[in-house]
Amino acid sequence: MSGASRRAKALVVGLALTVVSLAGCGASAVTVNKSTATFAEQPGAAPNYIFPLASLKYFSVANLTQFQFLMYRPLYWFGENGQVKLNPQLSIANPPTFSSDGKAVTVTLKQWVWSDGQPITSRDVEFWQNLVTANKLNWAAYSPGEYPDNVISTTINSPTSITFNLSRAYGTYFFTYNELSQITPLPQHLWDKEAVTGSVGDFDKTPAGAVAVFKFLDQQSGMISTYDTNPLWRVVSGPWKLKHMDTSGNVKMVPNNAYSGPVKPKLTEFDEIPFAKDTSEYNQLKASTSVASTAVDYGYLPFQDVPQKNALSSIYTFVPWSGWLITYFPENFTNPRSGPIFKQLYFRQAMQDLVDQTTFIKRAYFGFAYPTHGPVPLKPATNFADQVEQANPYPYSPKAAVSLLQQNGWTVNPNGISTCASPGTGAGQCGAGVGAGAQASFKLEYASGLPALDAEMAQLKSDFALAGIELNLSTAPFNTVVGNSVPCVAGQACTWDMECWGGGWIYSPDYYPTGDEIFSTGAGSNSGGFSDPMNDQLTLASEVSNDVSALHAYEDYLATALPVVWLPTIYSQLSEVNTHLQGTQPQDPLLQIYPENWSWS
Amino acid sequence: MLGYIVRRLLQAVLITLGVTLVVFLLLHIIPGGSVARAILGPRANALQIAQFNRDNGLDQALPVQYITYLGQITGFGSLFAGHGWQINLGYSYKLNQSVASILVQDIPRTMLLVGVSTALAIVVAVPLGIYQAVRRNRIDDYVLTAASFIFYSMPIFWLGIILIVIFAGGLLHVLPSEGPQGTTFGDVLSELPALILPVASLSLVTIASFSRYMRSSTIENMVQDYVRTARAKGASNSRVLFVHVLRNAMIPLLTLIGLSIGFIFSGALITEALFNYPGMGYRFWNAAQSQDYPVILGIIIVAALATVIGNLLADVMYAVADPRVRYSK
Amino acid sequence: MRIPPPAAALPLHGETTAEVQDIAPAYESRGVWRLALDVFVQNRLAVVGVGIVVFMVLFCFVGPIFYRTDQLTTDLNNQFLAPGAGHLLGTDNLGFDVIGRLMIGGQTSLEVGLAAALIATTFGVLWGAVAGFWGGVVDALMMRLVDVVLSIPALFLLLFLAVAFEPVDLPKLILVVAITAWLIPARLIRGEALTLRTREYVEAVSMMGGRGSRIVLRHIIPNTVGTIMVNATFQVADAILLVAGLSFLGLGIPPPATNWGAMLSDGVTYVYDGWWWLIYPAGAAIVLTVVAFNFIGDALRDALEVRLHRR
Helix, strand or coil: CCHHHHHHHHHHHHHHHHHHHHHHCCCCCCCCCCCEEEEECCCCCCCCCCCCCCCHHHCCHHHHHHHHHHHCCCCCEEEECCEEEEECCCCCECCCEECCCCCEEEEEECCCECCCCCECCHHHHHHHHHHHHHCHHHCCCCCCCCCCCCEEEEEEEECCEEEEEECCCCCHHHHHHHHHHHCCCCCHHHHCCCCCCCCCCCHHHCHHHHHHHHHHHHHHHCCHHHCCCCHHHHCCCCCEEEEEECCCCCEEEEECCCCCCCCCCCCCEEEEECCCCHHHHHHHHHCCCCHHHCCCCEEECCHHHHHHHHHHCCCEEEEEECCCEEEEECECCCCCCCHHHHCCHHHHHHHHHCCCHHHHHHHHCCCCEECCCCCCCCCCCCCCCCHHHHCCCCCCCHHHHHHHHHHCCEECCCCCCCEECCCECCCCCCECCCCCCCECEEEEEEECCCHHHHHHHHHHHHHHHCCCCEEEEEEECHHHHHHHCCCCCCCCCCCCCEEECCCEEECCCCCCCCCCCCCCCCCCCCCCCCCCHHHHHHHHHHHHCCCHHHHHHHHHHHHHHCCCEECCEECCEEEEEECCEECCCCCCCCCCCCHHHCEEC | CHHHHHHHHHHHHHHHHHHHHHHHHHHHCCCCCCHHHHHHCCCCCHHHHHHHHHHCCCCCCHHHHHHHHHHHHHCHHHHHCCCCCCCCCCEECCCCEEHHHHHHHHHHHHHHHHHHHHHHHHHHHHHHHHHHHHCCCCHHHHHHHHHHHHHHCCCHHHHHHHHHHHHHHCCCCCCCCCCCCCCCHHHHHHCCHHHHHHHHHHHHHHHHHHHHHHHHHHHHHHCCHHHHHHHHCCCCHHHHHHHHHHHHHHHHHHHHHHHHHHHHHHHHHHHHHHHCCCCHHHHHHHHHHCCCHHHHHHHHHHHHHHHHHHHHHHHHHHHHHCHHHHHCC | CCCCCHHHCCCCCCCCCHHHHHHCCCCCHHHHHHHHHHHHHHCHHHHHHHHHHHHHHHHHHHHHHHCCCCCCCCCHHHCCCCCECCECCCECCCCCEHHHHHHHHHHHHHHHHHHHHHHHHHHHHHHHHHHHHHCHHHHHHHHHHHHHHHHCCHHHHHHHHHHHCCCCCHHHHHHHHHHHHCHHHHHHHHHHHHHHCCCHHHHHHHHCCCCHHHHHHHHHHHHHHHHHHHHHHHHHHHHHHHHHHHHHCCCCCCCCCCCHHHHHHHHHCCHHHCCHHHCHHHHHHHHHHHHHHHHHHHHHHHHHHHHHHHC
């Protein structure tokens, strides 16, 4: 072969190889023959608890919604086709029937079975109830006065029917969506034990026994490395059962063939993978070369890589996931110094006027967030959110903020610190508890590791400075920030003014957004100690009424009363789903996943 | 020689005890009052804290606590109590497991990363240093020196990201962007390509430093009298280099390796977090995020122990190589 | 992650080995400076190093006077602008001009580096000198403590301290970095002090009734200045890299304060977006400065060794 043609041949071969390798980095029109699927966990949020009766430490989306629920189905399932609604088909019981006076509710179970063939009966529901009643202080969803306190007695009518007698007449929305929603039947015939070697009995029927049973199950659930072999966790009610789990957060599940529900899994295995940082997860997405070889099948795009989202489009579909939640950060009403300032409504209004949600959404979140104007989430659209909330009562206006402060006795020093010039409780004065010369300077601690939140907080600081409200920013790990957001207790140091963990509150399992767990006086998750009698009254009214208008009245009031500082609600994740993985849409607003619906094409 | 080893061993034991004391003190200087509050969280009330303290023996005098702690981590405590020899490095409340059971899986993975990186660094740096010494002040020496300086001065996470962008995510798709995720040793070995980038990030910096040292050490030796004597006796250049100079130049390198182990562990921390490699460093970083102090302190003890052992081995090898050392105090 | 430069590679027991004998000269302080200057002038790399450091100091501290940018007010509407008119190196994720950011970030990086090195060196030198001079049990105890803390990998200890004492601010950062940095100078100076105290003139002073502290301060330490200087320059380089590592792991100083390490690790999150101006300038600043200090340190060390080879 002559030199020239040899060179030409080499060139052609080289070109061909380049074309082939470039094509390898793109999509291919293949059929994906996989039967397993992998789901990426959020960074630092790996499941670590399998027992459905979880304490505060373990009460999270990672543990309940995206892990336990796949195996231990709640009595009532919420979430139907992307809507926040009771889903009768996926519930273990038929929709509840309320007595005419609203003081008794009867639950009729379907004839579903546990994975070992035993039927799911009212005894299993009673078992849950007894455990919760005796251990309510250890239960994260407990709010004094609410379930199980408001159930004065239960009657087992038959193996498939149970009636709860309530302490007062409750509205159907509230009691179904927020109270019955918290019940998960547990396999009494296997779990009613006090020790590993003991036998199963009716220990839960006495308070002391119920405490002992809980302690035993809690302790067993604490040993992640035994999950694979512990017989307790072999019996499930949901479509999946656990095959393997480790302390790093790797989870492998296989189908429960005895699942009684309408949809059985088509996959042979479902895995969840942990990641330390979202960069690592994104690297995995980027490294995929074809749809048939993705290490992560259902992952997410970190916010800071949104400008890049088209780079993955040949292999992944981009689907933002909006959750049934609101984003905010609390201010500390119990702080002796800053509390009195926060208690002044005009001051809270001024602060909200300085929150530029539009810019945050457009810049910090690259457009993937939506405004929050009140306690009820605006997405997905429900009849729970009314017009008042949808129209923003406090648009961004530094001028309005400045004049609010000035009209109430403050000397405004833009880019400095505003001070109270006329203390007192009269008109045009600062308000009760705000002394002369009180400074508008506060500490704001927020969760580290989220670039979008860094940008948001930095801009917030600059915007607040326009009215002379000084914010001293600091960061801490997410768990620390959440842990610090508690009302102050007398006798202990009270150091925080504002804490922002970058999230807010997801209405799950309190699906009917009455806010009774976050905004009522003394509620378990009322971080800042907000207390407003009118709000308490309206909240109670929304709980006992059968009409959504009571909820509207509550939400309209809070939208103007500003119990916390609203921030734009971010999409819970910007999902990247393998284009050949079917059955994943629409995404559930309660952040639940349905791998039993998934299949490969 | 034996006396020397025994003395070094005693010193190593003393130092390890010192580490346990320092770690114990660290646990008690956490501000915010008590260990209980760090573990139970700020919502804990006084009663719960008192209960926790009682349950964990934290209400006893400090020296008593230290002795108990020492007994736990060495295993002698349980031995004396008749339970057999059980090492208790603490209990993680966030992960609900004993620290020892968590680390049992993580330690081998970190050892693999650190071991391979160190071995690679030595294998590459020694010849590189000698080469540079032989070719000193020529153009290739300058180029290699410049490269060494640059790698040596680069933050290790930046190097790692550049490698990922070039080889895994951005330009070429030839290597995985994550470390091996397998649980058993066999699994990890089957994912060998995934180990390449983490090892490369960790060892490039080490190679830069070791090779500089080898270079200057070799140069120093090459001007010594014994080399001139060897040449005068008729030995060839390469014999002089590889038999005489190499052996002498490598001796101080041994100590350097021993001293470097601590730094390599620090580098492994960053590398594991970057490459999502579930070893001790990654675990430490997770624990730091969630303030899981038992895990944090347990890992510090293990890492310190590894460093002490590394130094001990380096000292012993140094003594084997350089007899003068055996007779020092 | 940093490996100690060869001069620090002393064996654990390092008192009477050949190494220490060689590196511990006893000479008048004046001579050192003269010789150092000579070697400096001859060693081109060192001159380059000094030039870079001087440039960086001027850039960071004098630069803002000439190149004014707003480094306090966040401006999200101008984030991620590419280099161009008005912003020669573009803007970052908060809308700050990158060159201005480099300047004030450099101020923090250099301050932390120099302050931590100063504190660590001072403390370490005193510790090592006292231990080496007194000898005996005091020496054994003090050096064992150094060994103990040295056995704990630096980044692990630093992470623990940062987590336990969060939130981290500038003084805490300096202190935390200094806590792990003083160990090497302590070891080095102790080795030197050990050999120095056997020198005749020291014994003479002691016999003439000189107090211990006087001997340590006036005779031992000044004669170890060479080693101190060499080590201190490496300390600065190490501190800058250590702070960068800490920022990457999420435990740096919160905004609007910044340092080169934080700029780099923040910029790196956007690596796939192609906004190179968020990454390479800060990275280059770190590498150049660290390299410069390494050049200087190397040259100083060569100066000492040349001196010892001439003896």
